[in-house]
Amino acid sequence: METTTRLRPVRERHPGRTRAALACLVLGLGCIGGAGAGAWLVDDADTGASSRTAYSEARTLWHSAPVDTLFPRTLRGDGAGPGRADRVWSRVAVAPDGPCTGALDPLLVKALQPVGCARVLRATYTDATSTSVTTVGMVFTEADAPAMATLRARFGDESLDERADLMPRTLPAPGTVAAGFGDKQRASWRVRVLTEAPVVVYAVSGFADGRTVPDPQPAAEAMAEGRTTAPAQAGLGHEAKGIADRIERGLRTAVARRTAEEPT
Numbered sequence: 001m002e003t004t005t006r007l008r009p010v011r012e013r014h015p016g017r018t019r020a021a022l023a024c025l026v027l028g029l030g031c032i033g034g035a036g037a038g039a040w041l042v043d044d045a046d047t048g049a050s051s052r053t054a055y056s057e058a059r060t061l062w063h064s065a066p067v068d069t070l071f072p073r074t075l076r077g078d079g080a081g082p083g084r085a086d087r088v089w090s091r092v093a094v095a096p097d098g099p100c101t102g103a104l105d106p107l108l109v110k111a112l113q114p115v116g117c118a119r120v121l122r123a124t125y126t127d128a129t130s131t132s133v134t135t136v137g138m139v140f141t142e143a144d145a146p147a148m149a150t151l152r153a154r155f156g157d158e159s160l161d162e163r164a165d166l167m168p169r170t171l172p173a174p175g176t177v178a179a180g181f182g183d184k185q186r187a188s189w190r191v192r193v194l195t196e197a198p199v200v201v202y203a204v205s206g207f208a209d210g211r212t213v214p215d216p217q218p219a220a221e222a223m224a225e226g227r228t229t230a231p232a233q234a235g236l237g238h239e240a241k242g243i244a245d246r247i248e249r250g251l252r253t254a255v256a257r258r259t260a261e262e263p264t
Contacts, residue, residue, distance in 0.1 A: 054196060054197060054255050054259050055144065055145060055197060055198055057255055057258035057259050058140075058197035058198060058199060058251070058255045058258075059118070059140065059197075059198055061140070061251070061254055061255070061258070062097055062118070062119045062121055062138070062140045063097070063119075065254055067094060069250065069254055070121065070138065070247070070250055070251060070254065071091060071094055071121070071123040071136075071247065071250075072091070072250065073090065073091050074088065074089070074090055074091070075088070075089040075091075075125065075242075075243060075246045075247075076088055076246075077089065077242040077243070077246065080238060080241075080242030080245075081235055081238050081242070082223075082235040082238055087127060087128070087238070087239070087242055088127070088128045089125040089126065089127055089128075089134070089239075089242075089243055090125060090126055090128075091123055091124070091125050092124050092125065092126050092133070092173055092176040092177060092178050093123060093124040093171060093172075093173030093176060093178060094122070094123045095121075095122040095123070095171050097119045097120065097121050098119065098120055099117065099119070099120065100112065100117035100120055100139065103120040103122060103137070103169060104120065104137075104139070104168060104169060105165070105166060105167060105168065105169055107165050107166050108166045108167075108168065108191075111155075111160055111166055112139060112141070112151070112200065114143070114147065114150070114151055115141040115142065115143035115147050115148060115151050115198070115200075116141055116142030116143060117139055117140075117141060117142070118140045118141060118142050118198075119139075119140050120137055120138070120139050120140070121137060121138045121140070122135060122136070122137040122138075122171045123135070123136055123137075123171065124136075124170070124171045124172075124173055124176075124178045124181065125243055126176075126177045126178065126208060127239065130177045130208055131207065131208050131209075131234075132205055132206070132207060132208055132234065132235075132236060132239050133170075133177060133178040133181045133205065133206055133207075133208045134203055134204065134205040134206075134239050134240055134243045135168070135169075135170045135171040135178075135181070135203065135204050135205075136201070136202070136203040136243050136244055136247050137168060137171075137201070137202050137203070138199050138200070138201055138202075138247065138251065139199065139200040139201075139202070140198060140199055141198040141199065141200065142198070143198050144198070145195060148193060148194065148195045148197075148198055149195045151193050151200075152193035152194075152195055155191070155193050160191075161190070161191040161192070161218065162218040162220070162221070164216055166191070167186055167189045167204060167216065168189055168191065168202040168203070168204045169183060169186075169204070170182060170183065170185065170186060170204055170206065177208045178208070179210075180209075180210030181206055181208075181210070184212040184213070185206040185207065185210060185211065185212060185213060186204050186205075186206050186213060186216050187205055187206045187207065187213040187216050187217070187222075187230065187231040187234070187236045188204070188205050188206075188216060188217050188218065188219050188222045188231045188236040188237040188239070188240045189202065189203065189204040189205070189216065189218060189219060189240055190202060190203050190204075190218070190219040190220075190240045190241050190244045192244065192248065194248070196252070196255075197251065197252075197255055199251060201244055201247060201248045201251070202244065203219075203239075203240040203241070203243050203244035203247070204240060205231075205236040205237075205239040205240040205243075206236065207234065207236075213230065213231060215229065216231060217229060217231050217232065217237065218237075219237040219238075219240040219241040219244075220237070220241075221237070222236060222237025222238075222240075223237040223238055223241065
């Protein structure tokens with residue numbers, strides 16, 4: 001069973017726009033969704049008109065894109081598991097859009113202050129065997145491209161994405177396999193600051209049976225060869241990275257489609 005908030009339709013888009021921008025399904029106060037893989041229109045170094053257009057389009061996606069566009073019901077992770085095993089993840093819960101406070105750890109909120117938090121979108125997925133659960137989120141910021149580049153550099157230089165005290169919080173879902181997925185169940189995580197859009201993408205994974213994890217590991221560390229920790233052996237680093245990567249690709253595709261649409 002999937003846990004979501006009540007959906008409502010959004011006004012139809014202009015017929016001259018691409019079919020990819022379909023009627024929007026709204027969750028709670030905002031509209032969220034997912035899409036398949038794609039490529040950005042601009043690279044990290046581009047600060048021209050295309051980059052500005054991509055930023056303006058990306059900034060509105062949290063309230064104008066369908067829920068199944070940014071957070072698809074099913075994600076395929078071909079070669080995303082340990083040993084390049086295939087993975088399939090199913091969505092079990094989607095939260096209404098909300099502020100950073102409450103959705104993220106206070107120290108992570110503080111680290112993101114320079115770019116400003118507009119809204120946070122979150123969903124939780126489980127693997128095909130229902131043995132792992134992963135919350136994935138997108139923080140839509142108020143920053144421009146230079147500010148996002150500065151934040152990304154800081155996260156890299158100071159290894160902020162590897163600090164356990166900056167680990168993202170989970171989205172538990174009563175009545176689902178993720179009912180017991182709380183802070184103490186966090187096992188591995190990934191945080192990625194984008195520079196092509198004003199968004200920070202993150203994911204945090206754990207065991208579906210609710211067991212506590214005393215020593216969580218960042219995804220890159222849990223995926224390293226020879227690791228024998230519980231998160232590493234269970235492939236939870238792969239879960240966090242694999243789901244985050246696919247949600248990020250969906251965001252890229254949504255931005256690319258919006259930027260390519262004909263103006264009304």
